[in-house]
Amino acid sequence: MSDVSAHARANQAFWNEQASDMVEDARKKWASDEPCWGIWEVPEQRIGILPDVDGLDALELGCGTAYFSAWFARRGARPVGVDLSEAQLETARAMQAEHALDFPLIHASAEAVPLPDAGFDLVFSEYGASLWCDPYLWIAEAARLLRPGGTLLFLTQGLLSSLCAPDSEEPVAETLVRPLFGLRKIDWSDDDSVSFHLPHGEWIKLLRDMGFDIQRLHELQMPEGAPPTRYEWMTREWASRWPCEEIWLARKTSSAVDASGT
Numbered sequence: 001m002s003d004v005s006a007h008a009r010a011n012q013a014f015w016n017e018q019a020s021d022m023v024e025d026a027r028k029k030w031a032s033d034e035p036c037w038g039i040w041e042v043p044e045q046r047i048g049i050l051p052d053v054d055g056l057d058a059l060e061l062g063c064g065t066a067y068f069s070a071w072f073a074r075r076g077a078r079p080v081g082v083d084l085s086e087a088q089l090e091t092a093r094a095m096q097a098e099h100a101l102d103f104p105l106i107h108a109s110a111e112a113v114p115l116p117d118a119g120f121d122l123v124f125s126e127y128g129a130s131l132w133c134d135p136y137l138w139i140a141e142a143a144r145l146l147r148p149g150g151t152l153l154f155l156t157q158g159l160l161s162s163l164c165a166p167d168s169e170e171p172v173a174e175t176l177v178r179p180l181f182g183l184r185k186i187d188w189s190d191d192d193s194v195s196f197h198l199p200h201g202e203w204i205k206l207l208r209d210m211g212f213d214i215q216r217l218h219e220l221q222m223p224e225g226a227p228p229t230r231y232e233w234m235t236r237e238w239a240s241r242w243p244c245e246e247i248w249l250a251r252k253t254s255s256a257v258d259a260s261g262t
């Protein structure tokens, strides 16, 4: 993995440090049979965006503790998880052992996945590659790895919340603190992690250039009575009024054109 990007190395170190704080969440989600989304654990039943995964080859990019892959496996899919953090994968393996559920977990960057072309029906990410990898790299990988007609489904931070996110430990503001134009990579000064965010127009162009037909963009609202979140960057007040997360659903219909984004 000598060709791993500098931002991926920074995020690998960040996630190896964070991993012990994710174990409790992993235990809770692996123990549940009901998929839920994002920091407010919005039940899939409220959103209705997961396809029927029975019989599908599913690839989770930036799988972390791999609870979504576990939900896919229980619904009849053949999941494969990819993650760059050794510590996160260790938790995923421990969960597999506890729940007697086995599927491949690959230690690699989602920006350069060591798997052959067109091997999957579903490429998925929830706050994994979708937030921590350069979209121009990981979406190209998703397009390469999907079979024709395959599905791309990912959750990432909502655009408005990215624009209102200060570079400090303060939660997201109620005013815009970043320009939309030029939005792509955020280097967080408090913990050296690096995240990626695109204006919606750029997501649409990138996905279309990579051969995807966009089917849905769902902006998540925190449901009333949602459980507290451990994430201090977001408040309940904010997330009940504006979308702090968004889910994109797209289908691969044609070959990619060059969309390097440079």
Ligand SMILES: C[S@@+](CC[C@H](N)C(=O)[O-])C[C@H]1O[C@@H](n2cnc3c(N)ncnc32)[C@H](O)[C@@H]1O
Pocket (backbone or CB within 6 Å): 008, 011, 012, 015, 016, 022, 061, 062, 063, 064, 065, 066, 067, 068, 082, 083, 084, 085, 088, 108, 109, 110, 111, 126, 127, 128, 129, 132, 133
């Ligand atoms: C918030 S977790 C999300 C995954 C999963 N939903 C979870 O909560 O366990 C983010 C994951 O993205 C992974 N990640 C970050 N950069 C990556 C990269 N370049 N390639 C693969 N995984 C990456 C991190 O190691 C981490 O496990």
